[in-house]
Amino acid sequence: MGDVNQSVTSDFILVGLFSHSGSRQLLFSLVAATFTTGLLGNTILLFLIRMDSRLHTPMYFLLSQLSVFDVGFPLVTIPKMASHFLQGEGSISFGGCAAQIFFLTLMGVAEGILLALMSYDRYVAVCHPLQYPVLMRRQVCLLMVGSSWLAGVLNASIQTSITLHFPYCASRIVDHFFCEVPALLKLSCADTSAYELALSTSGVLILVLPLSLIAISYGHVLGAVLRMRSEEARNKAFTTCSSHITVVGLFYGAAVFMYMVPGAYHSPQQDNVVSLFYSLVTPTLNPLIYSLRNREVRMAMVKMLSRAGLRPKG
Numbered sequence: 095m096g097d098v099n100q101s102v103t104s105d106f107i108l109v110g111l112f113s114h115s116g117s118r119q120l121l122f123s124l125v126a127a128t129f130t131t132g133l134l135g136n137t138i139l140l141f142l143i144r145m146d147s148r149l150h151t152p153m154y155f156l157l158s159q160l161s162v163f164d165v166g167f168p169l170v171t172i173p174k175m176a177s178h179f180l181q182g183e184g185s186i187s188f189g190g191c192a193a194q195i196f197f198l199t200l201m202g203v204a205e206g207i208l209l210a211l212m213s214y215d216r217y218v219a220v221c222h223p224l225q226y227p228v229l230m231r232r233q234v235c236l237l238m239v240g241s242s243w244l245a246g247v248l249n250a251s252i253q254t255s256i257t258l259h260f261p262y263c264a265s266r267i268v269d270h271f272f273c274e275v276p277a278l279l280k281l282s283c284a285d286t287s288a289y290e291l292a293l294s295t296s297g298v299l300i301l302v303l304p305l306s307l308i309a310i311s312y313g314h315v316l317g318a319v320l321r322m323r324s325e326e327a328r329n330k331a332f333t334t335c336s337s338h339i340t341v342v343g344l345f346y347g348a349a350v351f352m353y354m355v356p357g358a359y360h361s362p363q364q365d366n367v368v369s370l371f372y373s374l375v376t377p378t379l380n381p382l383i384y385s386l387r388n389r390e391v392r393m394a395m396v397k398m399l400s401r402a403g404l405r406p407k408g
Contacts, residue, residue, distance in 0.1 A: 104188065104262070104266055105185040105186060105187050105188065105266070106185070106186050106187075106188070106191050106262075106266050106267075106268050106273065106278075107184050107185055107186075107266055107267045107268065108174075108175075108178060108184040108185075108186055108268050108270060108271055108272065108273070109184065109267060109268065109269045109270065109271070110175065110178055110179060110184050110271050111125070111175055111179075111271035111366055111370065118179075122176070122179055125172065125175075125176075125370075125374065126176065128374055128375065128378050129168050129172045129176075129374060129378075131378055132164065132168055132374065132377050132378030132381070133165060133168065133169075135378065135380075135381035135382060135385070136161040136164045136165045136377065136380070136381050137165065138381070138385075138395075139157070139158075139161050139381040139384065139385060139391070140158055140161045140162070140165075141398075142391060142394040142395060142398060143155075143157065143158045143161075143394075144158070145394075145398070146394040146397065146398075148390055148393070148394065149390060149391070149394055152215055152226075152230040152234075152235045153212070153215055153216070153219070153334075154390075155235050155239075156208065156211060156212045156215060156235065156238070156239070157212070157384060159208055159239050159242070160205065160208060160209075160212070160341075160380060161380070161381060163201045163204060163205045163208070163377075164376075164377035164378075164380050164381070165377070166197065166201050167198070167201055167372070167373045167374070167377045168373060168374050168377055168378075170193075170194055170197045170198055170201075170272070170373075171194065171198070171271070171272040171369075171373050171374070172373075172374060174186065174190070174194075174272065175271045175272065178271075186273065188258070190273075191258070191273035191278070192254055192258050192273075194272050194273040194274075195250075195253065195254045195257060195258070195273050195274070195275060195278075196250045196251070196254040197250070198272070198274065198373070199246070199249060199250040199253050199254065199275070200243075200246040200247055200249070200250035201246060202246075202349065202372075203242075203245055203246040203249045203250070203300055204242040204243050204245065204246030205242075205345065206300060206301065206304050206345070206346070206349065207241065207242040207245055207246075207304055208238075208239070208242045209304065209308065209338075209341065209342050209345060209346075210303075210304035210305075210307045210308050210311075211238045211241075211242065212338055213307060213308040213311040213312060213338065213342070214307065214311055215230055216311065216312075216315055216334065216335050216338060217311035217312075217314055217315055218230055220314075220315045220318045220319065220331050220335070221314050221315065221318045249296075249300070253275060253293075256289060257275050257278055257279065257289075258278075260279070260282040260284050260286060260289075261282065261283055261284055262278070262281050262282055262283070263283045265281055266281065267281075268281065269365075270365060270366060270369065271366060271369070271370075272369070272373075274352075274365075274369060275293065276352065276353075276365065277365065293353070294353070297353035300353075301346065301349055301350060301353065305346060308342055312335065312339065315331070315335055318331075319331045319332055319335070330389075333387055333388070333389075334387075334388060336387070337383050337384055337387040337388060340383055341376075341379075341380050341383060341384075344371075344372075344375075344376045344379060344380075345372060345376055348368050348369075348371045348372035348376065349372060351368050352365065352368055352369065352372075
């Protein structure tokens with residue numbers, strides 16, 4: 095009990111993202127610029143989907159939820175990291191560490207499930223277009239989004255409570271720029287091998303099942319696209335689906351490395367880079383991928399800019 099109490103009452107020390115680099119100011123500026131760009135891009139995309147009636151479709155409703163996650167990921171990690179860099183210290187309270195683990199795990203699991211559901215949406219749109227209004231009606235979309243959030247909350251609650259229940263009675267220096275489960279488990283003075291095995295097993299289920307649904311959905315989509323006679327319809331379907339596949343590849347590539355590859359096979363520096371990728375770079379790229387490759391989003395953007403430009407001065 096004394097070990098657990100010591101864990102609760104002591105702060106952790108985050109090593110920071112730039113401690114292993116010589117160009118700290120330059121890297122900090124790049125991270126700050128990427129953070130600002132991602133926040134702005136996702137906010138604009140959310141605004142366009144909300145305001146333009148042509149984007150009030152199931153696909154863009156699901157995309158708006160993806161943008162919510164892409165706003166949340168950087169907000170949980172980057173401001174704290176920036177504060178540590180500017181103040182020259184990296185302490186984080188036990189409660190703050192718990193909050194980071196909870197929200198990042200929640201959004202990570204929920205986004206993985208959401209991407210799988212988005213692939214199903216594209217499957218229905220391309221392979222069963224006449225049934226699309228029924229199969230993807232509003233109630234179904236709300237159920238999809240609610241399920242992804244619920245799965246995220248359940249998983250985050252379990253992982254956070256178990257991870258922080260272990261005693262951390264030795265070094266409290268986390269070789270990472272935010273609190274993440276694999277990095278914290280390395281500091282525990284208890285045997286965490288059984289839990290790490292359970293994490294890897296659950297990681298396989300959480301990652302492989304959605305990936306299987308994505309692969310099956312896009313296998314059917316690819317077959318349907320190749321059978322299309324209209325070149326315009328084929329190009330539209332390919333552009334929309336390739337945007338989604340790009341996002342899936344970016345997200346799942348980083349997640350597989352962090353949670354399915356054993357910790358002994360990657361260094362803290364590699365963990366930092368991969369975590370930065372899925373918590374900042376991918377959320378920044380997602381709105382650019384969708385806005386640049388989707389004609390409806392580009393048209394909504396042009397419409398919004400035209401309205402702003404035609405507004406009378408005065």
